[in-house]
Amino acid sequence: MTTIGIIGAGEVGGQLARAAIKCGYEVVIANSRGPESLRALVTELGPKARAETAEKAAEAGDFVIIAVPLKLVNNMPADALAGKIVIDTNNYMPWRDGQYDVVDAGEKTEHELRQEQLPRSKVAKAFTHIQAPRLFLSARPAGTPDRHALSVSSNFPEAVELVTRLYDQFGFDTVDNSPLSESWRSGPGQPAWHAHAHQTREQLVANLNAARRLPR
Numbered sequence: 001m002t003t004i005g006i007i008g009a010g011e012v013g014g015q016l017a018r019a020a021i022k023c024g025y026e027v028v029i030a031n032s033r034g035p036e037s038l039r040a041l042v043t044e045l046g047p048k049a050r051a052e053t054a055e056k057a058a059e060a061g062d063f064v065i066i067a068v069p070l071k072l073v074n075n076m077p078a079d080a081l082a083g084k085i086v087i088d089t090n091n092y093m094p095w096r097d098g099q100y101d102v103v104d105a106g107e108k109t110e111h112e113l114r115q116e117q118l119p120r121s122k123v124a125k126a127f128t129h130i131q132a133p134r135l136f137l138s139a140r141p142a143g144t145p146d147r148h149a150l151s152v153s154s155n156f157p158e159a160v161e162l163v164t165r166l167y168d169q170f171g172f173d174t175v176d177n178s179p180l181s182e183s184w185r186s187g188p189g190q191p192a193w194h195a196h197a198h199q200t201r202e203q204l205v206a207n208l209n210a211a212r213r214l215p216r
């Protein structure tokens with residue numbers, strides 16, 4: 001039985017937990033306010049889910065999903081995440097997160113910053129251009145014509161492989177948009193981001209290629 005640690009229990013964390021349990025995973029989920037505050041969600045998710053602190057969710061996961069906006073000062077449990085694949089759903093939103101100069105200048109992507117904050121983990125950017133409620137609505141079995149595709153970016157092929165498997169189980173094809181320095185192509189405001197989950201593999205490739213650096 002594979003256990004997924006999920007840090008962040010909001011729109012994305014909650015929905016990914018539902019999808020993971022539907023696919024047979026166990027889930028250990030955390031937020032910032034503590035496990036007690038997640039009682040209703042865990043009851044809804046059923047016996048394959050439990051709530052913990054972020055550190056314990058990171059320790060429990062065979063791999064871990066971070067569904068928490070990036071902060072300039074690391075607020076994720078780096079030691080507990082060491083040696084693990086970490087799937088990061090973060091999208092940089094200056095109105096919410098503040099201004100990140102190196103990202104605005106195009107010197108680094110926000111996911112390279114997450115990788116720097118978690119130097120002993122293998123970070124993959126994934127699930128960033130699908131609205132959480134669409135995770136079930138857009139899912140289709142493998143082989144369905146015009147199945148929708150999602151992008152993944154990572155500096156680690158084994159992380160891309162894991163996300164590709166997870167996307168397939170959740171109902172999506174994959175486009176590999178690695179390494180993390182290329183992940184801006186699927187970021188907010190870009191064609192791939194505006195198309196959300198409504199794009200086939202071919203359309204997603206075209207949208208990633210059509211990306212242009214945006215003024216911030």
Ligand SMILES: NC(=O)c1ccc[n+]([C@@H]2O[C@H](COP(=O)([O-])OP(=O)(O)OC[C@H]3O[C@@H](n4cnc5c(N)ncnc54)[C@H](OP(=O)(O)O)[C@@H]3O)[C@@H](O)[C@H]2O)c1
Binds near residue numbers: 034075091
């Ligand atoms: N919403 C979408 O459809 C969507 C789609 C793709 C990507 N994204 C991106 O994914 C990220 C998460 O989005 P969201 O909509 O799920 O946000 P959200 O609903 O605001 O949830 C954020 C979650 O992160 C938790 N959190 C914050 N700081 C934490 C910490 N230090 N340790 C542990 N947990 C912490 C919050 O816990 P508390 O509530 O206890 O503070 C909350 O459960 C964002 O970067 C967003 O841009 C969102």
